[in-house]
Amino acid sequence: MDISATVAATPTVGSTARYLRSKNAGPFWITIDAFCLSVEDTRAIAAAFxxxxxxxxxxxxxxxxxxxxxxxxxxxxxKVSLPRVPVEGSPDERDMHGGQAYVSLLGIELR
Incomplete structure (x- = not known):
């Protein structure tokens, strides 16, 4: 079975948003932004979140x-904002600027 048609038919945050980014919102919070091309896409992504x-x-x-x-x-x-665990600069923290956190949300499906 060819799953490419199924995958293409299921919109995700990653396939719908024009641009995604994540960054620090201070040492204790991180924010993830999904920039959209329409208000409808913005609403759909926020609803999926x-x-x-x-x-x-x-x-x-x-x-x-x-x-x-x-x-x-x-x-x-x-936008999604959440506490950083672990906090920025702690010994077990692996993304000092929070720049890779958005990747975790790319596959969330819009329904």
Whole structure:
């Protein structure tokens, strides 16, 4: 069975957002931004983040209540902010600038 048609038919955050980035929001928080081409895409990605809040929390080892999700329609950005675990600069921290955190959210499906 050719799964490429199935994969292509299932939009994800990575295939829908124009650009994704993650960065520090201070030493204790990280923020992930999904820049979109339309308000509809922004809403769809923010809704997917809301639906997958528990999964996102598990990915980043934080409490789901600490995962903050924003839908900024005026600038067409869906945003996730969450505590950094471990905090920036700690001995077991591996991404000092938080620049790779967005990769974990690329495969979240929009439904």
């Amino acid at each position: 809301e639906r997958e809040r528990d999964r996102i929390a598990l990915m980043f080892s934080v409490d789901p209540a600490d995962v903050l999700i924003y839908c900024l329609e005026d600038i067409m950005v869906a």
